[in-house]
Amino acid sequence: MEMTRRQFLKISGAVAATLAVIELGFDEKGAQAKSKEFKIAELKPTPTICPYCAVGCGILVYSKGDDVVYTEGDPDHPINEGSLCSKGTTVRQVYTSEKRITKPLYRAPGADKWEEVDWDFALDKVAKNIKETRDRTFIHKENGLTVNRTDSIAYLGGAALDNEECHLLQKLFRAGLGLTFIEHQARI
Amino acid sequence: MTNHWNDLKHADVLMIIGANPAENHPISFRWILKALEKGGKLISVDPRFTRTSQMANVYGQLRSGTDIPFIGGMINYILENELYHKEYVAAYTNAAYIIEDTYSFEDGMFSGYDKDKRSYDKTKWAFKKDEEGKTLQDPTLKDPNCVFQLMKKHFSRYDIDTVIGVTGTAKETYLDICKTYASTGEVGKAGTILYAMGGTQHTVGTQNIRSYAILQLLLGNIGIQGGGVNALRGESNVQGSTDFGLLYDNVPGYMQVPTTAETDFTYQGFLDRITPKEGYWVNKPKFYTSMLKSFYGDNATKGNDFGYDYLPKLSAGRNYSFMRLFDAMYRKELEGLLLFGSNPAVGGPNAGKEIESLSNLKWMVAVDLFETETSSFWQKEAGADPASIQTEVIFLPASSSFEKEGSVTNSGRWMQYRWQAIKPKGESKADLEIVHMLARKLKDMYKNSSNPADMPMKAMTWDYGESDHPDIDLVCREINGYDMKTKQQVKIFGDLKDDGSTCSGNWIYCGFYPENENLAKRRDSTDEGMSNFLNWSFAWPANRRILYNRASADLNGKAWSKDRVGIEWNALEGKWKGHDVPDFVVTKGPDDPTFIDPFIMMAGGKGAIFASINEGPLPEHYEPYENPMKNSFSSVQLNPAVQFGEEEMNAQGDVSKYPIVATTYRLSEHWQSGAMTRSQEWLAELVPHMFVEISEELASEKGIKNKDKIVVSSARGEIEAYAMVTKRFKPYKLKEKTVHHIGMPWHFGYKGIVTGGSANRLTPHIGDANSTIPEYKAFLCDVRRAK
Ligand code: SF4
Numbered sequence: 001m002e003m004t005r006r007q008f009l010k011i012s013g014a015v016a017a018t019l020a021v022i023e024l025g026f027d028e029k030g031a032q033a034k035s036k037e038f039k040i041a042e043l044k045p046t047p048t049i050c051p052y053c054a055v056g057c058g059i060l061v062y063s064k065g066d067d068v069v070y071t072e073g074d075p076d077h078p079i080n081e082g083s084l085c086s087k088g089t090t091v092r093q094v095y096t097s098e099k100r101i102t103k104p105l106y107r108a109p110g111a112d113k114w115e116e117v118d119w120d121f122a123l124d125k126v127a128k129n130i131k132e133t134r135d136r137t138f139i140h141k142e143n144g145l146t147v148n149r150t151d152s153i154a155y156l157g158g159a160a161l162d163n164e165e166c167h168l169l170q171k172l173f174r175a176g177l178g179l180t181f182i183e184h185q186a187r188i
Numbered sequence: 189m190t191n192h193w194n195d196l197k198h199a200d201v202l203m204i205i206g207a208n209p210a211e212n213h214p215i216s217f218r219w220i221l222k223a224l225e226k227g228g229k230l231i232s233v234d235p236r237f238t239r240t241s242q243m244a245n246v247y248g249q250l251r252s253g254t255d256i257p258f259i260g261g262m263i264n265y266i267l268e269n270e271l272y273h274k275e276y277v278a279a280y281t282n283a284a285y286i287i288e289d290t291y292s293f294e295d296g297m298f299s300g301y302d303k304d305k306r307s308y309d310k311t312k313w314a315f316k317k318d319e320e321g322k323t324l325q326d327p328t329l330k331d332p333n334c335v336f337q338l339m340k341k342h343f344s345r346y347d348i349d350t351v352i353g354v355t356g357t358a359k360e361t362y363l364d365i366c367k368t369y370a371s372t373g374e375v376g377k378a379g380t381i382l383y384a385m386g387g388t389q390h391t392v393g394t395q396n397i398r399s400y401a402i403l404q405l406l407l408g409n410i411g412i413q414g415g416g417v418n419a420l421r422g423e424s425n426v427q428g429s430t431d432f433g434l435l436y437d438n439v440p441g442y443m444q445v446p447t448t449a450e451t452d453f454t455y456q457g458f459l460d461r462i463t464p465k466e467g468y469w470v471n472k473p474k475f476y477t478s479m480l481k482s483f484y485g486d487n488a489t490k491g492n493d494f495g496y497d498y499l500p501k502l503s504a505g506r507n508y509s510f511m512r513l514f515d516a517m518y519r520k521e522l523e524g525l526l527l528f529g530s531n532p533a534v535g536g537p538n539a540g541k542e543i544e545s546l547s548n549l550k551w552m553v554a555v556d557l558f559e560t561e562t563s564s565f566w567q568k569e570a571g572a573d574p575a576s577i578q579t580e581v582i583f584l585p586a587s588s589s590f591e592k593e594g595s596v597t598n599s600g601r602w603m604q605y606r607w608q609a610i611k612p613k614g615e616s617k618a619d620l621e622i623v624h625m626l627a628r629k630l631k632d633m634y635k636n637s638s639n640p641a642d643m644p645m646k647a648m649t650w651d652y653g654e655s656d657h658p659d660i661d662l663v664c665r666e667i668n669g670y671d672m673k674t675k676q677q678v679k680i681f682g683d684l685k686d687d688g689s690t691c692s693g694n695w696i697y698c699g700f701y702p703e704n705e706n707l708a709k710r711r712d713s714t715d716e717g718m719s720n721f722l723n724w725s726f727a728w729p730a731n732r733r734i735l736y737n738r739a740s741a742d743l744n745g746k747a748w749s750k751d752r753v754g755i756e757w758n759a760l761e762g763k764w765k766g767h768d769v770p771d772f773v774v775t776k777g778p779d780d781p782t783f784i785d786p787f788i789m790m791a792g793g794k795g796a797i798f799a800s801i802n803e804g805p806l807p808e809h810y811e812p813y814e815n816p817m818k819n820s821f822s823s824v825q826l827n828p829a830v831q832f833g834e835e836e837m838n839a840q841g842d843v844s845k846y847p848i849v850a851t852t853y854r855l856s857e858h859w860q861s862g863a864m865t866r867s868q869e870w871l872a873e874l875v876p877h878m879f880v881e882i883s884e885e886l887a888s889e890k891g892i893k894n895k896d897k898i899v900v901s902s903a904r905g906e907i908e909a910y911a912m913v914t915k916r917f918k919p920y921k922l923k924e925k926t927v928h929h930i931g932m933p934w935h936f937g938y939k940g941i942v943t944g945g946s947a948n949r950l951t952p953h954i955g956d957a958n959s960t961i962p963e964y965k966a967f968l969c970d971v972r973r974a975k
Contacts (some may be wrong), residue, residue: 046609047711049596051589052859054421055193055215056598061590061609068590068610078713078721079193079598085214086857086874094588095613095869099558099940100867102614105583107566112574115584117617123622124581127629129551133523140641142501145453148644149500152523154513156556157530158429162594163603164663165619165692166425166432168652169528172442172627174433175483176648178500180508181522183862185435186426187510187961188535 047074050088051160055079057088068095134177154181190381190735191416192600192727197222198414198752201372201379203231205400206255206386206965207420210239211856213599216420217243223414230367233258234386235851236881236931237916248365251920252851252927253390253812253966254355257821259399260807261351262366264343266406271370272786278327279784280739281405281795283336286324291333291805293342296822298804307829310800319635323792335798339402342806343459345821353923354809354820373407376749378414384422386851389965391827393571393956395807398799402807405795411739411771411786413718413752421599421858424589428597431728432694436508440694441475446496449504450921453480455493466791473686474695481691482666485649494688498644507831509960511537511953515834517545523552527554528619529586529711533561533570534861534937537955537962539948540905541837555622557588558867561937561946569938574806586619587612593660594620595708597728603700603726605709624650624658661706667693668701677703680730700726707731719769731769737770738764738786739795745778746958765932802957803829813954814903816843816927829957838953846968848886849929850902851921852947858935865938878944881919882971886928890971897974900932900950902967907945908974930971934964 058077065151071092075082104122105114130153137152155173156163158166173179194201196219209216220243224230232244241247250258266272277283290312292299315323316333329336330936338816352362372379381400390396401410401417409415421427433440444462446452451461480494488495502508514536516522525546536542546552546565554563564570568576589596590609597603605754612618617625627650634645652658669678669692681698684690692698706962712723720733727733734740737754741747745757745764755766762777764770776783785793798805810827811819819825832838857874858865865871880900882892892898899906910931919926936944950969956963 002430024245046590046607048590048606048609049424049598049604051864053213053423054424054427054599055213056424056596056600056602056604057215058604059590063610066610074933076711076713078719078724080215080218081216083215087859087871088215088863090868090870091590093870094557094864095591095610097558097868100613100616101559101585102616103555103581104585104615105581107581107583108495109578109580110575111685112568119617122582122584123625123629125580126553126584127626127633129524129553129580129582130526130626131630131633133550135641139525139643142448145448145501146497147448148498148499148641149502151503151508152521153526154517154522154524155434155526155528156510156513156532157526157528158432158434159423159426160529160589161425161429161591161619162592162596162606163425163428163432163697164594164660164667165528165623166429166434167663168620168623168627168658170433171483171648171693172623172630173526174439174445174500175498175644176627176630178644180436180500180502181443181513181516182434182436183508183510183513184426184429185423185530185535186430187435187959188532188537 028109043069050084050091051094052087057084059084059091068092130177136179149178149180151180153179155179155183157184161184189416189418189601190410191418192602192733193219194721195413195734196220196380197719198378199223199228199367199380199703200377200414200852201229201231202382203233203369203379204240204382205233206396207382207384208234208238208240208853209382209420210243212384212422212854213420214856222825229368231368233365235929236853241563246361246368248357248361249918249920251354251356251816251922252849254809255350255387255396256392256399256807257346257351257354258357259403260343260346260809261348261362263399263406264346265348265401266370266373267340267343267368271373271589272406273373273375274407275743276739277406278329279338279743280786281797282792283329283334283797284306284325284327285335285798286331286333287338287798288312288314288316288327291338296808296810296819297828301828306831307802308804313800313805314880318507339797339806356920356922358707370407372409376752378412378752379407379409380415380418381418384420386818386965388956388959388961389963391813391954391956391963392803392810393961394801394958396801398801399567399807402797405797408748410795411734411736411754412748413734413754416734419599422854425596426600427599427604431597431696435519436502440479443472443476445502446499446746447502447504452501455496458496464791466789467793474684475681475692477671477686477688478690478692478695480683481688482669482693483649484647486689487647487649488688490688495647497648498647502758507960511833511955511960511962514542514545514609515837517548518834518837520548522548523550525549525552527552527556529556529563531560531861533563533565534934534946534948537948537951537964538837538904538953539946541953547572547579549579551582553582553584555584555586555619556863557586558863559583559939560861560863561939564939582805584622585614585616586622587616592617592618592620601727602725603697603708603728605706620660620663621657624652625656639811660894664706666691667697669693669698677701684841696728699730700728703841705796720768732771733757733768734771736771737768738770738785745783756879803827813952813963814841814846814966814968816847817847817922817924820923827957830954831957833953839903840952841968843968846902846970846971847927848971849927850950850967850969851931851965852934852951853931855933855935858933860935862935862937862940866942869941872941878933878940879912880909880930880932880971881912881914881917882930883928884913884915885919886930886971887911887913890973891975892971898971899974900969900971902950903961904952905949907947909945912954930969
């Protein structure tokens with residue numbers, strides 16, 4: 001039994017009514033092919049993997065200049081073979097959402113607002129805070145044993161990052177700075 | 189997952205317990221449906237009738253927190269009716285091992301308990317050895333002290349009537365599930381167990397998963413195509429971030445972090461402590477030293493124990509896990525918090541108290557795509573008084589997954605590459621770039637220091653290029669590992685050395701980046717047999733797709749079933765061959781006595797029916813921290829090895845005040861704390877409101893109608909939400925009483941396009957005795973109509 005997208009959506013649990021289903025691009029096959037042709041003509045697809053759950057579905061991203069024009073399930077991907085759930089389908093909006101923060105922000109102690117700052121300012125602050133706290137709280141030796149740690153800075157996160165990022169984060173915060181409180185979403 | 193997504197289609201029976209893939213891993217259902225089309229059977233076990241249950245042949249209703257009785261009863265049924273896979277159990281598991289006489293079990297307690305420490309002396313449950321140190325065995329499985337007999341005795345208490353009096357499952361349904369699933373014990377059949385956080389997020393979470401594994405070993409379902417114990421992971425790279433050691437007690441590749449214990453004073457002493465005497469882990473020193481070389485490069489020498497002293501040593505016996513981290517923050521011991529895509533103000537247990545703790549920080553750094561409830565905890569809309577909060581907050585805008593390049597590892601351990609499709613939005617930057625710039629800045633700040641405390645920072649290598657944008661290929665080459673002299677990439681972890689001549693950032697990924705080629709980028713989707721797609725991406729370890737696949741073949745090396753060939757012994761060629769990369773020494777033939785030891789990571793090579801973890805060697809039922817009834821199996825109410833944290837973080841509710849059992853879950857349209865999905869128009873519109881599902885019976889008792897605004901309260905706090913009156917929850921008929929059960933999504937908070945009450949304001953701050961994962965999935969509450 002070949003599942004149609006509609007049947008699939010039914011079991012995939014989209015609570016929405018038909019209207020939303022059509023908006024999501026789960027339109028009749030013909031119409032969809034046509035609109036797709038129109039929208040993505042001459043654009044090069046870039047393969048990516050869905051950023052949400054760990055099924056790891058393939059997605060093709062069609063972009064032009066500063067715009068993600070269109071995204072669709074990767075038909076060559078062995079797991080999803082072109083289909084996507086509601087989250088994978090709407091991945092374009094991770095880019096287009098007006099809620100995206102596009103500049104570093106700073107909140108001074110006691111302030112009730114963010115201020116926009118530049119990267120130099122922001123990264124300098126981060127580095128200085130880390131160094132100041134680390135150096136003041138660092139335990140180099142304890143009962144004669146070299147322990148090289150600080151228990152005063154914590155790191156959280158990683159389940160949505162790339163492997164290469166996880167490697168560097170772990171290296172910097174544990175092997176370099178000596179943090180003990182290193183945790184991420186697998187624990188919660 | 190021991191297996192992978194496409195492989196689900198090979199199952200004869202699938203039991204999904206504590207997971208709801210139809211809604212939370214929707215595309216996985218393609219492969220589940222393929223199994224059903226071929227006549228496969230689907231069992232869904234869940235407190236709520238989910239969309240997975242709707243597709244199932246049998247649905248078993250299960251009160252949150254009673255997996256061990258449920259599975260224990262199945263184990264008992266299988267043993268009593270001799271439905272297990274006899275050859276497999278006798279040869280491939282530790283069923284034949286003899287246990288020391290010091291082992292005992294009485295009224296819910298194993299021997300060796302220390303009440304003050306709430307912990308066991310596990311040596312009391314050791315395997316009995318002969319003079320040469322070999323484990324004594326009884327292949328007939330008759331010795332009363334062998335694992336098989338002890339297990340039989342242990343689970344004989346899980347008779348059907350006691351079980352269903354605890355789980356609330358209807359008797360006929362329960363028997364049907366036992367029978368259907370036990371059918372996979374027949375030689376040649378395959379059954380798979382799929383679970384998610386419904387299994388793990390309990391004070392007995394690890395033992396829940398152990399109970400699934402024991403069931404699978406008894407039925408001969410591990411190592412075979414269409415079988416396995418399969419964790420459905422909820423985040424695109426939660427597998428990878430775990431593999432890469434972003435946990436307090438793990439460095440990359442599932443190895444330990446040194447502590448201040450006396451054994452760890454020297455590198456050799458530490459290695460002796462963490463290296464088992466048998467099994468593949470005997471190679472751990474090679475992996476560890478190679479990892480230290482990836483951290484400290486040429487600054488790691490034989491003379492300085494490869495930089496072992498540079499590594500932080502955890503305070504021995506101290507737990508630094510997520511909840512203890514917040515305890516420390518609550519006690520004002522933490523000054524700084526770095527968040528890389530993390531939103532504990534919505535996702536953490538007892539979130540109200542955790543948010544309160546945030547204001548004890550001196551500074552916070554949040555790296556994210558969107559403003560989260562955590563990064564803005566100081567705002568008025570969070571209910572805070574900004575003027576009184578002295579925390580300095582720096583928000584660094586990150587770019588999303590297709591605005592950068594890199595790999596993620598899915599649930600089936602496939603490491604898949606994501607190419608950059610567009611340049612980062614606005615001024616946002618990839619996390620890789622952020623950590624790179626930060627590391628370079630810090631290294632620069634420490635470069636002239638002669639303080640011994642700063643040596644780790646100075647010794648740490650950071651050779652990923654001189655520009656702000658790191659060369660990701662150099663990062664990948666380091667993760668894979670290379671020969672320190674020739675700089676040639678290492679081909680496989682078997683080539684790693686403990687003499688400092690090789691480096692490898694993560695030994696389990698070794699082999700993904702041979703000379704000049706990143707195998708995570710492979711896109712050949714040809715199925716060369718059994719849907720293992722060996723040329724698509726790279727699966728760790730060594731591109732093996734089904735773990736323990738030696739067990740897919742019988743004692744002579746022939747596949748148990750012609751339809752399910754994983755690997756087989758080819759006598760002519762003198763090697764293992766088949767549709768997968770052997771998870772076994774390729775040339776190990778029948779002449780070798782260890783030819784029948786498929787579980788290569790385990791001492792003795794046998795699957796662990798009996799395995800010593802913190803609360804005992806066999807799963808035993810204890811009630812959740814908050815529970816509606818007395819434990820039916822013993823007088824011990826709570827898991828005796830559970831550790832308590834900061835008392836004020838951990839209020840406990842009583843059934844007299846909070847009579848309703850509650851659980852949390854996820855939806856298709858939102859993801860985790862909702863920071864990403866509630867910030868986009870379409871998904872926000874699809875599910876715009878926080879709701880709580882309550883049964884028709886409870887609704888009528890409380891005078892609540894569908895869509896009414898209600899208040900849900902627990903000992904930790906209360907939230908408002910819309911009532912969704914549903915048939916998906918039914919009252920539970922337990923031994924002594926009937927209890928109500930409700931459920932709610934945990935995706936909501938006050939930021940984003942759509943907002944709503946955070947379910948985690950209700951959840952308890954207590955967790956599993958081994959992993960310390962919080963008990964989100966079973967707690968007590970009450971509901972009332974909002975005024
Ligand atoms: S498209 Fe849906 S099922 Fe596929 S990875 Fe994304 S969230 Fe998971």
